[in-house]
Amino acid sequence: MKRETIFELKSLYRDSFRITGLTFGRGEKSACIVGALRGNEVQQLYTCSQLVRALKRLEAEGCINSGKSILVVPSVNTYSMNIRKRFWPTDNTDINRMFPGYELGETTQRIAAGLFDAIKDYKNGVQFASFYIPGVFVPHVRIMKTGYENVDMAREFGLPYVVIRDPRPYDTTTLNYNWQVWEANAFSVYAGTTDTINRGDVTLAVNAVLNFLHKEGILKSSGCAHEGYITKIIAESDLVNVQARTAGIIDSFVPPGTNVMRGEVLAQILDPFEGSVRSQIISPTDGVVFFAQEDPLVYANASVYKIVHM
Template sequence: MKNEIIFRMESPFRDTFRIQGFRFGEGEKSLALVGAMRGNEIQQQYICSQVINRLAALEKEGRLVPGHEILVVPSANPFSMNIEKRFWAMDNTDINRMFPGYDQGETTQRIAAALFEAIQGYTYGIQLASFYVPGDFVPHVRITRTGYEDTATAALFGLPFVCLYKPLPFDTTLLNYNWQIWNTKAFSLYSGGNDTVEGKDVADCVHTIFRFMHRRGLIDYTDYSSPDYNSRLLDEEELVSVRTPVSGILYKMKHACDVVKKGEVMASVIDPYYGQVLMEIQAPTNGIVFFAHNKSLVLQNTVVYKIA
């Protein structure tokens, strides 16, 4: 294992800003894994730390396949994580919407440029991503439609869903999009949340990454402790959104991964003063809860569920 500084930036008021990279093996640039780019992506950084720990052990055991290089970047935004702020602390910009970056531009553009230069040219790219609204997901692989997407390879992760996303114009600055344009097979991995590091979904996500590396011939690794699914290909436009027409306190009966039937009560919205049920939210169709809002206070017209 080689630990190196990918990008460094001096700060007049704080410690030096650093992005660290951990390289394993030598040879063809085979896989790059990027963790937290936002300050609240603690789960994503934790998963990277577990990957680094396990790769180091496999390297000592001689179980890395020769001729391949693996790069892991656990965090691209430690400053924001230190102060518990989702976006860049100074101007609230999102590093994940700055790619491919500009090395003479604003701070987050420079960070994106340095990171992209380090992870460019790899055959496979995995980003541990988070959604723009708070919530819990069914663990899945998400791919931006660019014309270069590879859904067959995405199925090798063995997660329940491979979800295709049609990009809007401003999505062309996402890492996933730019990785594909620059000839890397890119996959965004959604492990289920942001804040928690405990639980089966997090452990399964670590195993999923190693399963993928094994199936791509990068490591010698076998583990049967996590489920291996025949992934269902899903277009994001197929997801059925369930909104609440009133504001109040959300009391959920159904959570991510739960099976629901049409007409079944999924949640109640409760009056925050009188404690009365303002309305019951019912499932509009049969399916699986793909996304569940995880904040207890909801505003009118909030998407509280997405059903596959």
């Protein structure tokens, strides 16, 4: 493993801001894995650290095919992580809305440009991503429908689901979108939580990336006990959105991954002062809970669950 500083920015009073890259193997730029892009993506950082641990072992055992190299970037926003903030400390901008970046532009545009310059030529790009609403996903791979997406390759992760998303205007400035525009095969891996660590989902996500690297001929062996699940491909628009009709405290009965039936009570919304039930959230379909929000306080119209229709 070779450790290097990909990008550095001097600060007035803090230690220099650094993006660190860890490289395994030598040769063709075969795969790049990016962990936390935001300061609260602790699960994504931890997942990367466990991937690095596995790759160190595999490299020592000679399991990286010759002529192939893998770059892992565990965190792109250490400054925000160290002060427990999601976005850039001074101006609250999101690095993942700045790609492909601009080296003469504003600070986060420069950071995005510095990172992208180092990773844009990799054949495959994987980002451990998070969602803006606090909540937990069933681990899955997400790809954007840009015309360059490769659904069959996404199956190689062996995660239960691949979600295909139609890009919205703001997506055009994300890492995943720009990787695809630069002709990399780009995948976002959602490893369950964001600012808390779920070890089970970390193991799934790490194994998924190792399986992918193996099937792409980058690793001789994934080092994993099994090759994962038979993947179901779904469009994001096909996920059934279940909203809270009223605001209050949510008492949720079903975690992500639960099979639910149409008409089943998924949660109830309680009056925050009296504890009485204001409303029930009923499953509109048979399916599997794909996403569950985890904030105990909910707004009216909040998206509480997303269900994969069966």
